[in-house]
Amino acid sequence: MSQNLDSKEAEQQRVNHIRSHVGKEIDALTKHDQKTKSEIIQLRKTFWEDVTVNMDNPEDAAESISSIKQQSELLGERERTHGQMDKTIHTLERLKGSPYFGRIDFREEGQDEVQSIYLGISSLLDEEQKDFLIHDWRAPISSLYYDFAPGEAYYTSPEGTTEGEMTKKRQFIIQSGQIKSMFDTGLTIGDDLLKEVLGNEANSQMKSIVATIQSEQNQLIRDESSRYLVVQGAAGSGKTSAALQRAAYLLYRHIDTLSAKNMMLFSPNPLFNSYVAKVLPELGEDNMEQTTFLQYISKRLGTTYEIEDAFMQTEKLLTLAEGPQYESEVSGIRYKSSLAFKKMIDDYLERLSNEGLLFKQVRFRGEILIEASRISAYFYSLDRTIPLNNRMKLTAEWLLIKLTRLEKLERSNGWVEDEIELLGVDAYQEVQKEYQVERGLEEDTFDEAKYERQKLAEKLVAKQFKPLKNAVKKMNFIHVDRLFKNVFKQSHSSVPTDWNEICERTLEQLDEKKMLFEDVTPYLYLKDRLGGVKANHVIQHVFIDEAQDYSPFQFEYLKLIYPAANMTILGDVNQAVYAQSQHQMTMLDESLHTDKQHQVMTLNKSYRSTKQIVDLTKQIITDGDRIEAFNRKGDQPLVVSVDHEQELDQQIIQEALRLKEVGHLSIAIITKTAIESEELYDRIKDQVPVKLLTKNSHEFERGLHIVPSYLSKGIEFDAVIVHDASTHVYKQEHERTLFYTVCTRAMHELVIFSLGKMTTFLDEVSQDVYRLVRN
Numbered sequence: 001m002s003q004n005l006d007s008k009e010a011e012q013q014r015v016n017h018i019r020s021h022v023g024k025e026i027d028a029l030t031k032h033d034q035k036t037k038s039e040i041i042q043l044r045k046t047f048w049e050d051v052t053v054n055m056d057n058p059e060d061a062a063e064s065i066s067s068i069k070q071q072s073e074l075l076g077e078r079e080r081t082h083g084q085m086d087k088t089i090h091t092l093e094r095l096k097g098s099p100y101f102g103r104i105d106f107r108e109e110g111q112d113e114v115q116s117i118y119l120g121i122s123s124l125l126d127e128e129q130k131d132f133l134i135h136d137w138r139a140p141i142s143s144l145y146y147d148f149a150p151g152e153a154y155y156t157s158p159e160g161t162t163e164g165e166m167t168k169k170r171q172f173i174i175q176s177g178q179i180k181s182m183f184d185t186g187l188t189i190g191d192d193l194l195k196e197v198l199g200n201e202a203n204s205q206m207k208s209i210v211a212t213i214q215s216e217q218n219q220l221i222r223d224e225s226s227r228y229l230v231v232q233g234a235a236g237s238g239k240t241s242a243a244l245q246r247a248a249y250l251l252y253r254h255i256d257t258l259s260a261k262n263m264m265l266f267s268p269n270p271l272f273n274s275y276v277a278k279v280l281p282e283l284g285e286d287n288m289e290q291t292t293f294l295q296y297i298s299k300r301l302g303t304t305y306e307i308e309d310a311f312m313q314t315e316k317l318l319t320l321a322e323g324p325q326y327e328s329e330v331s332g333i334r335y336k337s338s339l340a341f342k343k344m345i346d347d348y349l350e351r352l353s354n355e356g357l358l359f360k361q362v363r364f365r366g367e368i369l370i371e372a373s374r375i376s377a378y379f380y381s382l383d384r385t386i387p388l389n390n391r392m393k394l395t396a397e398w399l400l401i402k403l404t405r406l407e408k409l410e411r412s413n414g415w416v417e418d419e420i421e422l423l424g425v426d427a428y429q430e431v432q433k434e435y436q437v438e439r440g441l442e443e444d445t446f447d448e449a450k451y452e453r454q455k456l457a458e459k460l461v462a463k464q465f466k467p468l469k470n471a472v473k474k475m476n477f478i479h480v481d482r483l484f485k486n487v488f489k490q491s492h493s494s495v496p497t498d499w500n501e502i503c504e505r506t507l508e509q510l511d512e513k514k515m516l517f518e519d520v521t522p523y524l525y526l527k528d529r530l531g532g533v534k535a536n537h538v539i540q541h542v543f544i545d546e547a548q549d550y551s552p553f554q555f556e557y558l559k560l561i562y563p564a565a566n567m568t569i570l571g572d573v574n575q576a577v578y579a580q581s582q583h584q585m586t587m588l589d590e591s592l593h594t595d596k597q598h599q600v601m602t603l604n605k606s607y608r609s610t611k612q613i614v615d616l617t618k619q620i621i622t623d624g625d626r627i628e629a630f631n632r633k634g635d636q637p638l639v640v641s642v643d644h645e646q647e648l649d650q651q652i653i654q655e656a657l658r659l660k661e662v663g664h665l666s667i668a669i670i671t672k673t674a675i676e677s678e679e680l681y682d683r684i685k686d687q688v689p690v691k692l693l694t695k696n697s698h699e700f701e702r703g704l705h706i707v708p709s710y711l712s713k714g715i716e717f718d719a720v721i722v723h724d725a726s727t728h729v730y731k732q733e734h735e736r737t738l739f740y741t742v743c744t745r746a747m748h749e750l751v752i753f754s755l756g757k758m759t760t761f762l763d764e765v766s767q768d769v770y771r772l773v774r775n
């Protein structure tokens with residue numbers, strides 16, 4: 001299509017041409033897809049007719065298995081094609097509605113011709129499959145759009161760096177195939193478009209930012225220079241958004257080797273999981289696997305312990321009054337999250353390598369089959385130069401051989417005979433069938449009754465030994481629980497001053513089969529180092545959002561369980577709300593990321609909130625000067641002080657109704673703790689339609705919500721009402737980050753209430769940036 005495309009009419013014609021092209025592709029693909037679908041239905045219907053099943057002898061059985069395999073491979077292949085086609089049709093449909101969002105004209109150095117490049121969520125070739133009608137936003141050349149204003153520009157690709165001149169940069173808003181607006185810009189990404197996007201009301205689900213990615217975000221999205229990319233970004237700077245775009249970028253770049261199944265996102269809570277769930281599908285990609293640290297550890301720990309989760313821990317600490325108990329609990333949490341504690345466990349493991357390991361007795365039907373001391377003797381008889389976990393594997397193999405021998409002996413024990421008598425008809429029939437098969441092969445040399453007795457005994461004992469063998473395979477013969485307790489019973493070369501109290505509290509909990517959140521990672525670390533790491537080699541890329549909530553110990557542990565993975569680690573030290581991360585080294589700490597494998601980036605520009613909100617929130621934290629607000633205007637935040645609780649409730653309700661009235665679709669009343677949320681909910685639920693969000697909430701819709709502070713992490717609302725920012729609620733220095741996190745959830749309006757005197761965190765904020773109302 002060579003034409004002068006400067007006018008809106010000409011651009012619209014181009015859009016029409018693309019739409020018709022896409023329409024034809026959709027029709028062709030849909031036809032093809034329908035054919036594939038019918039084939040799948042047919043294959044499923046006739047699956048068993050098309051395979052030959054004959055189990056009469058081993059050769060026939062092998063042939064049958066291969067025939068079933070062939071048939072299921074054929075079906076699998078068709079199903080994959082169908083899935084792929086569905087995905088492509090879906091992407092094409094999106095292209096039909098909005099084919100692209102940007103255009104750049106670029107003249108490569110040494111060339112006369114100016115190329116027009118249109119950027120969309122996926123690439124599209126013309127009829128002859130020669131020229132790109134649309135370039136995928138992730139293509140190397142598309143980087144020009146995000147990184148440069150018109151003028152000299154360059155991009156890098158696997159072939160090297162291409163320099164040239166960008167002669168035009170145009171942005172489009174195209175909806176349902178119509179150009180709603182288009183404008184040329186002299187900037188990197190025009191502020192107008194961004195302003196328009198950011199000015200919209202919040203959605204209950206995050207959207208892709210593909211049309212307005214900022215240059216510094218683009219660096220983050222495309223960086224592949226290191227194994228660990230660490231991003232410290234201010235609240236609302238687009239860390240989560242950019243991380244999801246990055247996932248889409250990596251999937252595009254490594255299409256042959258990387259799929260969504262090879263990626264994992266660790267997010268702060270289940271609510272957040274659903275909040276971000278639409279971004280990748282919107283970009284035409286499958287969602288990666290998502291989990292929270294709690295979900296991961298709960299799966300690993302099973303039900304032996306009642307696990308305290310991070311929310312319970314936070315709730316406990318937030319409700320504890322300042323005093324010695326608080327100090328001592330926090331000190332324990334911090335120590336157990338540190339690399340010093342990891343070193344203590346490493347030293348302990350070193351000692352265990354030579355002595356002190358504890359094993360469980362192997363018991364069967366109430367009797368000891370293998371004494372723990374025998375297992376220990378075997379373990380320590382092995383060559384000590386072999387690493388501990390390998391010796392443990394050898395011990396497990398030895399145990400399995402021993403169990404197999406004992407299983408054979410067990411068959412002639414009296415109980416077996418008794419239980420055979422009690423077996424049902426099915427068991428006898430099964431053995432008789434087997435008898436027929438084997439007799440068929442070996443003629444008449446079989447004594448049927450003897451055969452039956454032997455087989456039944458074999459099966460019966462095998463069934464009962466199976467759990468034992470499985471337990472051995474899972475390394476359950478190691479007494480991890482007692483070994484973990486011993487960490488807190490033994491002396492160590494260097495311990496924190498309040499070590500005795502830490503030990504006492506930990507042992508008390510463990511004895512009650514309760515596991516404190518801060519003990520979970522060290523416990524799993526010890527377990528894995530003893531019994532062999534449960535490493536996941538499938539995951540090639542791990543995204544950790546809200547990384548300020550992870551300790552250095554957790555970082556080391558995640559590296560251990562995802563040994564093949566690169567990591568994108570994103571967070572904001574100013575939003576550290578858990579005890580393990582406040583005024584304490586976190587996974588984000590630069591000192592952990594000094595070698596070549598690590599790349600650290602910083603995002604200081606905040607896009608979520610209006611300039612007026614950022615002007616206030618940046619003054620809450622100590623190093624807020626660095627934060628720059630995107631210039632989007634709104635009302636100054638409102639700070640309202642009231643004297644009585646009932647009055648507070650009424651004013652909150654009125655304010656919520658006002659915010660709704662002015663058109664805000666999602667409004668959150670954020671309390672400090674979950675208890676406060678519940679209490680407030682009970683008090684006002686009959687007066688105003690409101691929903692309560694808890695740690696078990698998996699989704700939220702538009703409307704008015706009450707949510708505790710730490711669950712609002714990572715998400716945003718059109719308007720936020722801070723329930724009570726009085727000095728007795730946000731009082732202690734460590735609650736500053738919590739207060740900052742809460743206030744930064746607001747996009748367009750922020751209202752801060754206080755029952756009585758305001759938190760001192762607001763004393764440091766200039767009164768020019770908010771409106772104060774005293775009742």
Ligand SMILES: Nc1ncnc2c1ncn2[C@@H]1O[C@H](COP(=O)(O)OP(=O)(O)OP(=O)(O)O)[C@@H](O)[C@H]1O
Nearest residue numbers: 209212213214235236237238239240241607608714
């Ligand atoms: N380049 C961009 N274009 C359009 N919107 C953007 C851009 N960058 C960020 N945003 C918007 O800003 C808001 C904040 O983004 P996001 O939640 O990714 O920030 P964050 O750094 O993860 O925030 P926090 O740490 O406070 O949770 C979102 O609404 C997002 O869509």
